[in-house]
């Protein structure tokens with residue numbers, strides 16, 4: 001006999017938590033399913049544990065930058081201690097999550113879910129039948145289709161390493177490669193990045209990435225762009241990485257090879273066809289309401305939906321939209337205006353709104369403030385010369401079209417630009433705002 005629900009959600013990450021709580025609060029009978037410990041990527045295997053490691057590495061980096069300016073003596077990162085500190089946060093997450101679901105009357109199932117019909121999913125030996133199903137299954141590392149890819153360490157495994165090996169190769173040059181390389185280099189590893197694309201961090205402003213690349217060089221990260229990894233071979237206790245760089249073969253020995261070559265919606269095991277769910281090239285076909293185009297009972301949110309950028313605040317926003325559409329009728333669409341993104345390198349790089357290239361491609365008329373600001377107080381007091389910005393303001397409306405920052409506090413200051421872009425606050429209004437001094441935000445007036 002199938003168990004009956006108003007809503008079954010596949011996943012227990014950010015999207016699932018938000019959607020389940022809102023619908024349960026409205027009196028719906030809700031169940032969530034996960035085959036991993038409850039809590040999802042951000043809290044257990046992504047943003048939060050990563051930020052804890054970045055915190056340790058940042059402390060080391062700050063002391064090193066201040067050498068000869070007060071702080072004295074050698075500091076080094078004790079990796080096992082840092083990982084233990086990270087675990088003090090991550091270990092309690094699954095039990096806390098289970099408790100939150102229980103308190104809200106949301107039923108929980110452990111196991112891999114798959115569709116067996118348009119309104120049914122199976123988990124373990126049980127069949128759950130629901131008026132609606134939300135796919136909040138997140139993303140997983142893409143398959144590279146290269147020999148030896150089974151030797152790759154995932155981002156999940158990297159964040160749980162009890163010891164940090166000496167020679168580390170990162171395959172790919174986006175968010176994960178940038179962040180992990182900055183952590184590992186501060187911890188004393190020899191780090192090499194093989195990035196297939198022509199530059200690192202393609203989601204960020206090229207001029208600011210160029211400023212940040214000086215930091216990669218300074219801390220000894222060997223960045224190879226236009227370099228694709230073709231094969232990974234086992235070599236004793238280590239590996240040999242085979243790559244092609246500008247058409248030339250390249251070989252490198254490593255103790256650890258990390259997958260940082262992209263993630264895609266985790267849909268493979270769901271049996272989408274059994275659920276009557278249209279899909280194309282590994283993506284669900286959804287309408288603007290985040291609803292399946294072929295089965296209106298099913299919605300998706302977060303990384304599994306891949307409608308907006310695969311970031312935690314987007315997952316949360318989409319889950320709110322899905323919950324509203326379920327509860328009040330399908331009418332709301334997600335709004336991706338002013339979604340900030342940060343790569344937590346040390347220092348961080350951040351972006352919100354349009355890139356300069358997209359603003360030009362759209363034929364917009366705007367002024368650009370772009371400067372390397374190593375001599376500004378914010379940079380000097382932190383002994384961090386990596387400090388630059390690019391901000392575009394539309395001529396006609398005085399609205400901010402895009403803001404791009406690299407340097408101390410970029411990860412926090414970008415939020416003020418996000419607020420301005422999303423709420424339509426003009427450059428003049430920001431300039432007339434008083435910001436506490438001396439803070440990262442007190443530089444904003446000079447960036448406009």
Ligand SMILES: Cc1cc2nc3c(=O)[nH]c(=O)nc-3n(C[C@H](O)[C@H](O)[C@H](O)COP(=O)(O)OP(=O)(O)OC[C@H]3O[C@@H](n4cnc5c(N)ncnc54)[C@H](O)[C@@H]3O)c2cc1C
Pocket residue numbers: 010011012013014015016033034035036039040041042043045046047048050111112113114136137138139155156176266269270301302303304310311312313315344
């Ligand atoms: C290393 C790393 C660092 C990141 N750092 C940041 C950051 O700093 N800031 C930021 O905004 N974003 C960051 N992200 C992205 C962010 O973690 C995701 O966008 C977000 O967690 C997605 O949430 P979600 O609810 O859509 O999916 P998830 O949190 O991934 O939840 C999906 C859940 O579904 C489960 N599941 C999958 N398939 C099935 C199935 N068939 N049956 C049952 N359960 C299933 C999975 O086990 C998982 O627990 C990072 C990602 C990674 C990998």
Ligand SMILES: NC(=O)c1ccc[n+]([C@@H]2O[C@H](COP(=O)([O-])OP(=O)(O)OC[C@H]3O[C@@H](n4cnc5c(N)ncnc54)[C@H](O)[C@@H]3O)[C@@H](O)[C@H]2O)c1
Pocket residue numbers: 144171172173174175176177179194195196197202227228229230259260261262263309310311341342343344
């Ligand atoms: N701070 C954050 O917000 C944060 C941090 C980590 C991850 N994430 C999320 O997780 C997702 C995945 O991160 P990611 O860094 O794995 O992917 P990414 O999409 O940021 O970068 C992947 C890069 O790998 C390269 N690549 C692909 N195949 C390759 C190969 N065979 N050899 C060499 N290079 C190859 C691509 O050129 C691409 O630039 C991101 O899209 C992001 O949304 C976010």
